[in-house]
Amino acid sequence: MADQIQPDIYSLPTSPPNFDRVGTFYVAFCATWTFLLILGMVFLITNRSNPILKVRGIGLSLTAIAFLHVYWILAQITYPIGLTMPIIAAYTVQYFFMGIWFPLGVAMFHASNTRFLYVAKLQKRYTESSDFQRKPGCNGASTSWLCRLRNLDYPTRILIYIGLGIIVQILLTVGMWLACSKYHPAFGIAGTGLPNAPLDVQIVELGRGWEWWPTALWQAIWTWIIAPIMIWKAWGIRDTLGWRFQTIGCCLSNLHATPLWLISMYVPAFEPVNKYFSSSEWIHLSVMMFEIFAVFVPCWLVVRHRSLRKRAAESNARWDTASQTTLRTSTTVQWKSASHMEKGLALELLDPEMGDRLFTMNALDHVLTENPGPLQEFSALRDFSGENIAFLTRVASWKSSWPSATDEDQIRDVFTRALVIYTSFISPRDAEFPLNLSSQDLKRLESIFESPARILCGEARLDPATPFAVDADGSAKEQGRSGDDWIELSEVAGRIQYAGEISDAFDATVFDSAQKHIKYLVLTNTWPKFVTEIQERRRSSESGRSDRTAGSHSSLASRISNFIHSIF
Structure with missing residues (x-):
């Protein structure tokens, strides 16, 4: 042509x-x-x-x-x-x-x-109930390449899919360019050149x-x-x-x-x-x-x-001392009153008039202690930081279960539970959402837990929630990671026990520094968003009720309960 x-x-x-x-x-x-x-x-x-x-x-x-x-x-x-x-x-x-x-x-x-x-x-x-069971997965180390692909972490799988797709696109693009003689009249398929125009x-x-x-x-x-x-x-x-x-x-x-x-x-x-x-x-x-x-x-x-974090930090510094006195001396009226509590939240927490006086560590500690459920749901579903609240509650539970008289079996039991916390929330190799810790804290915890974690979990990156698998005889074995796997941590730790060497640096305070750091992150990140949103919705709800007729005689506790359910 x-x-x-x-x-x-x-x-x-x-x-x-x-x-x-x-x-x-x-x-x-x-x-x-x-x-x-x-x-x-x-x-x-x-x-x-x-x-x-x-x-x-x-x-x-x-x-x-x-x-x-x-x-x-x-x-x-x-x-x-x-x-x-x-x-x-x-x-x-x-x-x-x-x-x-x-x-x-x-x-x-x-x-x-x-x-x-x-x-x-x-x-x-992080919002699932404790009886949520692990779905059956496949062991990528010994089964088909499809299972090995499934067991890869999400970013790696995405890059593989992109690579395969772009290879197909390159072949199509280059092949059609070679076939189309309009770009190179010396070769190509006949009839694909430019028209005589x-x-x-x-x-x-x-x-x-x-x-x-x-x-x-x-x-x-x-x-x-x-x-x-x-x-x-x-x-x-x-x-x-x-x-x-x-x-x-x-x-x-x-x-x-x-x-x-x-x-x-x-x-x-x-x-x-x-x-x-x-x-x-x-x-x-x-x-x-x-x-x-x-x-x-x-x-x-x-x-x-940054502005929100600064406001929360300043509010905590300004109000924390006063709030400690107020909350401790009037818990019966303000925080512990059954008629004014729902899901562990006090009436004052919902009161817009409290302003930023609730942006304090003491208020956060109270909710974490009394009932962290609403905060856990908010952090997981809204703030995508559910690992922080889960870590704080798990560490608090772990510390409260520390035995007063410790023999070797009890030490190994609490170490195993601590190892589960490490692999689930801290280890960059095992945790799906590793906590945002300082390099100093991370290195210290790695020096205590990393070698035992590799013994039990192997070298591959595993599902953070299922770092251990158990044979019929109760012994631990390495398990391939699957994005759909999940099992309750306490259930895992109760079925196995670490039998290797334990670092001398391990004690009941091993997570204290990380716990303090994460709690401050929650205070300056998730907590002010949580409080502010509830107060704004409470204000909006109260404004809507003020426009209604006075025919409703529901109790205050019932109204707060309905309001909380509307949020979560």
Whole structure:
């Protein structure tokens, strides 16, 4: 078909850069936005230990943003300097970027978004009842490769899926480029070259055709199948971290991209627009929205979180001494009154007039001691930090069970239970959500528990809730990790006992430093959100009741109970 192709398009001379007002705007806007984006990404990396960012696993999302932004830059400089390249080379670069680079970036970005659903699902475990049983899993060390794949941790599995998908996409993209002779008239399938038409028609045909179908189909799947599914699954999750808002915002902002990209290429009415705003720019509007929701919104949330932590710390310092006296001397009236208590929460806790006087360690200790259930549910389902409250309650229970007269068997029993706590909440190798401890505390606990943990758990990363398995004779064995496995910790510790060497540094205070650190994190992170939300809803509930007639005669305790049930 080479004789049907006008050869001048392949030898079309290049043009100088087009720095008119539009071209200058594109360059200036591209440089400014890129600079701001880099500042935002550096800010997030610097604050990656912040609870809002740590649970997100920002590494994958920032890598995806970097991929997408490179393609975004390419689109912004097309108008001012695109004609400085040979036209065939320019369209070839666009073809491969849209066929390989852009799909890889979007795949990684959606993979980072699915972590939201994954974390929300796992955090629900901290609200399960004690009789929740372990589902049968498979031992990845001795069974099929499917089981070994299932036993990998979530980020690794996602990266494997992305790798397999991008390999298929690369093969399709390269294969169709080799088959399409419009980009290389010397070879290719007959009939796939450019039509014998005017030059402007041939240029238009370079940007559309059957070789673009895999990219269009791929975009349609992500934007109109995967994204709506993500929106539907995330809609009922009400977190305090802005993660749901980010996920839904990214999915919604991407819905317009593929339809408008196709319309702008095939509808003649868009030709005047395409001269200054290319067809791919409709896709890059989505990229900008991704960057806003994945970079700038988390930056704002981190700043707001700092303000909240500062307020909680100052309130604790200002009110803690006074609140200790008040709570200890009037527990009968304020905290212990059965008529004014529901689920371990006092009337004063719900009273908006208390303001920030409840942002104290003493108030937190009271709720943790009396009934941590509502706080546990809030931290798991709303704040995605259920491991913190679970750790505090488990450690308190463990310390209260420390025997007064200790023989060797009793020491090994309490050490085994402590080892379960370590592997479930602290160990970076075993815990699904390792606690945010200082390096000093972590190293000290690792020196005491890491060797015994490796003896019982093996070298592989296991399910944090099922670090031990038991044979029929009661002996412990190594078990493969499965994302669906879960078993009550106390039940595990009651069926096995560690028989190896115990560190001399192990005693009843082994978790005290970590407990103090995590309790302060809860005080300055989860606790003020918990108290503030309940007070706001109480205020709203009271306002609604004030508009009703005086026909209701339900008791105060009943109203508080109904209110608490409406929250949780």
